Amino acid sequence: MAAPRSITRILKSLPTSRNACSYHRRRSRASWLPAEVLAKRYSSNTATVAAAAASPSTEQTTSFPSPSPAPSGGNNSIINKQAQTTSDLPLKTYNVTKADARPKLSEHHKITFDEKKTLVPWEEGKTSHFQHVWMRDHCQCSECFHPETKQRVFDTFSVPKNIQPDIVEAEEKGMKIKWKNGGHESFYTWEWLHLHSYNPRLERYISPQFKFWGSEIAEGPPEVEYEDVMGSDAGVGEWTRKIRKYGFCYVNGVPVTPEATKELVERIAHIRHTHYGGFWDFTSDLSKKDTAYTTLALGVHTDTTYFSDPAGLQLFHLLSHTDGSGGQSILVDGFRAAKILREEDPTAYRILSNVRIPSHSSGNHDSSIQPYAPFPVFNHHPVHGELILVRWNNGDRATMDRWDDPADVGRFYEAARAWNDVLKRRENEYRDQLVPGRPLIFDNWRVLHGRAAFDGKRRLCGAYISRDDFMSRFVMSNSKREDVLKAL
Ligand SMILES: [Fe+2]
């Protein structure tokens, strides 16, 4: 039986373990922080060094799993495959060493160009090939690239197809090209050329260095001080850095009011409104009989699996809990749990990386939110193949009625059971009681949350922030703007 088309397509598009890791073979040479912040090399050597110094050297940092290789040949059902050995599914650990040196042009070879391209030889022994049409399109001058808006204002299609340089010259800081047909002059710094070299690609992909955790994180969970976050962008930088690294963070000393909590959230970004509203503040009270906000135990899950773009961050602030007890919150590091599943049961990992699960939110009578397409539990980056998003909410799964091979049904449930087992292990759960004045914020793309049953009356407030807004604030509060722009 043929695999469902969508699944076949996914498999074809997923990097195999070999190509997924071709970027990874090279060791990261920058610290976890600016490496990710800047996405590309050279962005800020000083920031890199500073951050490397700031991160404890004893800390074990681990990259997250890449998807399994696509099966080939034989049975077309994607999930009816032999379990692979874990050696087929490498998990990489990146070492933090030192910042990169600036790129240098070769002293022994000259820049040359022919009809189609300019060749730039580097001291490291590699030569970048830049096609003329690409170079002209990427002219960095203020006529072509708006200095304020950072947008291209040049009409790419106004230049002749076979645009040619008249003169190409190496200068101290970079390369100048004077173009034929009008004599427009372009200048590209060595740093920019090296960073954006595409043939070959010289930029090293640097995996984010997450700190994975289990129940032991209870001994020293990440936290920041309210005063610091409210008082400076450096405070926000520390906060977003911890959220990114650990997947969650507490804020100490927050006034126990919805107003102060909202202001706190907005230090990162504007609140993401949903069909439940924007900033929420509710009392969980049995008399209300609100099924959305009961006092029942909730298994760990991620929120908004029914969005095409699930909420990036979620903040909870317990304002009060009276006339009862219980309601411990439970967090599970989803990236670490995925890694555990992948090591123990690669087949289950592959299944949950490929089977698309429909989901919905239809409790409100006037809406039925559904993503534009069903998504798997483990979602990988389409370019570098690393796990970037865990979607898991057993309650929000819609009917799974698209199976090419009915035998896949049983395989899916086996895989989901194995995943559920990993999530429920005591050593993977971080349990803590929320207290007033100490909100919890977590990365909903990585960390699953749940809570124990409770009685009495709790008042909670909180909000979502979109992931793009969070990442923007994280990057901008941890690096120089010019460095971020350079890497664009
Ligand atoms: Fe939730």
Ligand SMILES: [Zn+2]
């Ligand atoms: Zn220009």
